[in-house]
Amino acid sequence: DAKTTQPPSMDCAEGRAANLPCNHSTISGNEYVYWYRQIHSQGPQYIIHGLKNNETNEMASLIITEDRKSSTLILPHATLRDTAVYYCIVRGSGGSYIPTFGRGTSLIVHP
Amino acid sequence: DAGVIQSPRHEVTEMGQEVTLRCKPISGHDYLFWYRQTMMRGLELLIYFNNNVPIDDSGMPEDRFSAKMPNASFSTLKIQPSEPRDSAVYFCASSQGTATDTQYFGPGTRLTVL
Numbered sequence A: 001d002a003k004t005t006q007p008p009s010m011d012c013a014e015g016r017a018a019n020l021p022c023n024h025s026t027i028s029g030n031e032y033v034y035w036y037r038q039i040h041s042q043g044p045q046y047i048i049h050g051l052k053n054n055e056t057n058e059m060a061s062l063i064i065t066e067d068r069k070s071s072t073l074i075l076p077h078a079t080l081r082d083t084a085v086y087y088c089i090v091r092g093s094g095g096s097y098i099p100t101f102g103r104g105t106s107l108i109v110h111p
Numbered sequence B: 001d002a003g004v005i006q007s008p009r010h011e012v013t014e015m016g017q018e019v020t021l022r023c024k025p026i027s028g029h030d031y032l033f034w035y036r037q038t039m040m041r042g043l044e045l046l047i048y049f050n051n052n053v054p055i056d057d058s059g060m061p062e063d064r065f066s067a068k069m070p071n072a073s074f075s076t077l078k079i080q081p082s083e084p085r086d087s088a089v090y091f092c093a094s095s096q097g098t099a100t101d102t103q104y105f106g107p108g109t110r111l112t113v114l
Helices: none
Strands: A009-013 A018-023 A031-038 A045-050 A061-064 A070-075 A084-092 A105-110 B005-007 B010-013 B019-024 B031-038 B042-050 B053-056 B065-071 B074-079 B088-095 B109-113
Touching: A009 A018, A018 A031, A018 A084, A018 A105, A031 A061, A045 A061, A045 A070, A070 A084, B005 B088, B010 B019, B019 B088, B019 B109, B031 B074, B042 B065, B042 B074, B053 B065, B074 B088
Parallel strands: A009 A105, B010 B109
Antiparallel strands: A018 A070, A031 A045, A031 A084, A061 A070, A084 A105, B005 B019, B019 B074, B031 B042, B031 B088, B042 B053, B065 B074, B088 B109
């Protein structure tokens, strides 16, 4: 199963875009990229996922490179409530593959 | 839907006591997962069920831990006897359909073993 690498921490000014990178150089063709976040003391929350194409929803955008070896989660206008740990996960389609949550990136949004 | 429900939210017990954590998944979800989170080890998968059947329990730390899912709407994680090193936040999550489906997490149970 593909592993991911994320920076341990980042910070961002409120109102600016937060760009969170993730490397998944061993990803295989049928594996999706998922992003979750965990706000302090709460359960992880799903944000977005994608396979090849860029994706956007009401929370964020996901940019996946053409070779699929890396991706970036974009929070277009970060707020203080976006302060959280963000996890990048790759998951296979079908079978019994279950995601492994690494350490993630601790994002601090400051005023 | 109310989401994944876990109880209790907080549990404080003494070493050697039995602890039972409870989870109600989202209705219609076929998969149920139990995770443990500590500062040292992060978020670890303990066990997961598909259609009430345990599929992979390789993450269960030792025989003191057991999990059951008697029906589609209820699961328990039991620790007997509990030890201080079991202190952690335990999360239950559920998902629908295949392995690519989104997991929805409960609020967690914070367990403290004295």
